[in-house]
Amino acid sequence: MLDERKAAILRAVVQGYIETAQPVGSAVIARAADLAVSSATIRNEMAVLERDGYLTQPHTSAGRIPTDKGYRFFVDSLTPPGLLAPAQKVQVRDFFAKAHGALEQVLHDTSQLLANLTHYAAVVIAPPAEGATVRSVQVVGLGPRTGLAVAVLANGAVEKGTIEFDHDVGEERMAAATAHLSAHLAGMTLAAGARVPATGDADTDAVVLAAGRALHRDPGADADHVYLGGASRMAAAFDAVDTVRQILGVLEQEYVVVGLLREVLDRGMSVSIGGEHGDPPLSECSVIVSPYLVEGEAAGTIGVLGPTRMNYPQAMAAVAVVSQRLGRRLSEG
Amino acid sequence: MLDERKAAILRAVVQGYIETAQPVGSAVIARAADLAVSSATIRNEMAVLERDGYLTQPHTSAGRIPTDKGYRFFVDSLTPPGLLAPAQKVQVRDFFAKAHGALEQVLHDTSQLLANLTHYAAVVIAPPAEGATVRSVQVVGLGPRTGLAVAVLANGAVEKGTIEFDHDVGEERMAAATAHLSAHLAGMTLAAGARVPATGDADTDAVVLAAGRALHRDPGADADHVYLGGASRMAAAFDAVDTVRQILGVLEQEYVVVGLLREVLDRGMSVSIGGEHGDPPLSECSVIVSPYLVEGEAAGTIGVLGPTRMNYPQAMAAVAVVSQRLGRRLSEG
DNA sequence: GTTGGCACTCGATGATACCGAGTGCCAACC
DNA sequence: GGTTGGCACTCGGTATCATCGAGTGCCAAC
Incomplete structure (x- = not known):
């Protein structure tokens, strides 16, 4: 652990470097920080801080800049979260x-x-999307064999996914699928789309299934x-x-x-x-x-x-x- | 207008500069372009091209680089549109x-x-969005006084807009508005949203109106x-x-x-x-x-x-x- | 433990010289 | 008249060198 003076010096270096983007020398710190010590003392302390990995020098005879470890200490010592202007x-x-x-x-x-x-x-x-419940689902036909499934979630998100069919699907089937999905998904999460019961009509079920797949992304997938x-x-x-x-x-x-x-x-x-x-x-x-x-x-x-x-x-x-x-x-x- | 040789030289300079990002000198062109002339001739021509504003020199004793006018000539002389690899x-x-x-x-x-x-x-x-016809419209309630209007267009676009009400609106009103909008907007453009006839129920009409406004952006607006x-x-x-x-x-x-x-x-x-x-x-x-x-x-x-x-x-x-x-x-x- | 002093390091800055790519011009040539 | 080889000239880029100064590390003194 760093004693209080080392910590103060380290903080001063970090702050100075953040402000100026220039390596910070011992004289600047002796002047700025209100430690009542000379630059020589600061130099001694800084040498220790460098040996301990908190500071580094871009080259001999330049000031010090913080290492990642130095920044880490600085950040961890910021207990009050800081205020916005x-x-x-x-x-x-x-x-x-x-x-x-x-x-x-x-x-x-x-x-x-x-x-x-x-x-x-x-x-x-x-x-x-998994977290939110479904407020509305809808299947809309676009082309003869393509459609779009659209779901509105309770958090205001709109999820959509395209559906491709291997044969033509009429408007009635879409409407039936929309009604069926609405009945079974409202209030549930999208993940429930895979567990919607069958309607009895094979064509409609195909649409329902495709829509469920189009809307639901696996939680693991980075979508x-x-x-x-x-x-x-x-x-x-x-x-x-x-x-x-x-x-x-x-x-x-x-x-x-x-x-x-x-x-x-x-x-x-x-x-x-x-x-x-x-x-x-x-x-x-x-x-x-x-x-x-x-x-x-x-x-x-x-x-x-x-x-x-x-x-x-x-x-x-x-x-x-x-x-x-x-x-x-x-x-x- | 440029004679054929000047054009060839200009093209060579542009091409060279595009490839190397370096000013192009007369010697390079004399070697590369298959004009059977010496670099001195190229120099003379390039001086003219510079006087005419097609080329410029970053400094004396550097090669030439094209001006905007030079690029313009180059581009305009590319009649065949060019092929992809x-x-x-x-x-x-x-x-x-x-x-x-x-x-x-x-x-x-x-x-x-x-x-x-x-x-x-x-x-x-x-x-x-103005160009496409509406395939589906829907009004969904989110909070007590907020809702979301969602429209699916024939081109696969999904337009959405939030609605704020000044007093609570029940689910039935939303459903009524959805039905009304669907009936009057399907097959039309979103611009027609402002001209949907009244239903007779004032509350429903308010929702319809708000949805129409939420979905329709003025053609001039850069949305x-x-x-x-x-x-x-x-x-x-x-x-x-x-x-x-x-x-x-x-x-x-x-x-x-x-x-x-x-x-x-x-x-x-x-x-x-x-x-x-x-x-x-x-x-x-x-x-x-x-x-x-x-x-x-x-x-x-x-x-x-x-x-x-x-x-x-x-x-x-x-x-x-x-x-x-x-x-x-x-x-x- | 702290401090002033001091020699030392080393990047930054600037002056100087040199190199070479490239030009413009000119006299000669076809 | 257009073309060309030759040549002096320009000027940015690079290398060299000296200088400057900020900053350090160390040491002897306090």
Whole structure:
């Protein structure tokens, strides 16, 4: 464990580096931090912090920058979750006051909001369809052998899936299937679609079955809906153009992002720093995640992805507030 | 007009610059192009091309690079639309053979396909909802005073909009509104939603009216659905990190992209080079657009956005092929 | 344990020279 | 007159070198 003075110095280095993106020297700390000690003492302490793996030097005779371990200590020592600037609080409040529209729209806009608040990339993962009960199901014919199954869930989500038939199906069959599905699925989850009893009419049953399959995704399948906002912010955070390219490439693959957030949460973390998550191209990035609760249950996840030297207190506050308000907004229907 | 030799030299410079991203000198052209002339002659011609605004020099004693006007000539002289590599043809064919699923999914995946084919950013704009007839409408209650109107269109699109009521509305009213809307909207466009006759029951009419409003967007409003694929490709095309940031920032604002494509098409162009379109941050980019036809009518637009020194023949071929196959795919329903 | 002092390191900055790709021009040539 | 080899010239890129200064590590003194 670090004694109080080392901790203060470490915090000062992290804070300084977050602000300036420049290595922090002992003199700056002696001046800024209100430890009444000289720069020489700071130097001695910093040498120890480096030996213990909290700090590193880009080269001899430069200041120190935090290692992942240093950031980790910094983040863990932030017990009060940090506060949002008043203007930002207002921004969040206004946003959720006006956040009407379908689930999709709300989640999309939320990702933008979070990106704007933090100036980093933001991710919002929709609540899984399994959790919500069905309010309405419908089978609609499109072409002679194709149809569309549409379900509206209680949380405002609209799930859809195409159906292909091997022979023509008339409107009456679709209507029959719609009625049958409505009767048996309303109030249940989509997973019940596979267990709808037979009607007795083989053609109708085929439609019902196909619709059930089209709407239901396996819980394991990563068909989660993901909303990514502010990816371009990553370009501002790094100055090596191919770092930017790599990160953006990763962000474009939704399943990687989803996997990343899920993995971080599985480890019970809310902040993952640099190499703590596995992805090599993201080793210069940190992730802040939080589940949001809808009616008391963890529904989806929101997160922020930024450079390791991101402004943790501010970003953590933003994530906390937005996840809380989003959960509340989705709970009230 | 340019004489044949100047044209050949100009084409060679464009081609060389596209391949190497380096200024092209007279010696390279004398060697590569099969004009049986010396580099001195090429130099003389290039001086004229520069005076006429087709070429420019980054600095004295460097080779020439094309101006926008030079690219324009190059593109206009490509009368045969260019061919896709066989492997890519197969890729497109396979893609559309497997492209099932709802409209949304198809369009999203198409943008990815186009980005992969060209290695640039790709945009797909969905057919406007006004054009398609309604196959099914439904009003679903979510909370005590909120509901969701969902319409399935003949082209496979699903339009949705939230409804807010100022007092509680029971399930029966929703059902009545659904039945009424279904009866009067099926086979019509969503615009007809505003002209559905009254039922006689005031509460039901309120729901009907609200649903109509929720589903119908004004043709002028830029509520078009946009799918953007491969934005990270832009990071590979430029080496100035803040150019990348600016371009990505623009791409994130959907309405700018939509406006850009629309403007280009309005001018009757299919290729817009550098400064030809108005956006200053995109002055180092070119855009290739093409409408796609569904049942003979222009429905939506697809496009590719790349650096001005993009591979025009290849990208134009990709856009042409994909727009054609996408139109065909959407026509067959 | 702390501190001022000091030698040392090493990246950043700037000046200088050099190289070479490429040009423009010109006189000669067909 | 168009074409060409020759040649002086330009100028960005690269390498070399010296300098500067921020910052360190260490040590002797407090």
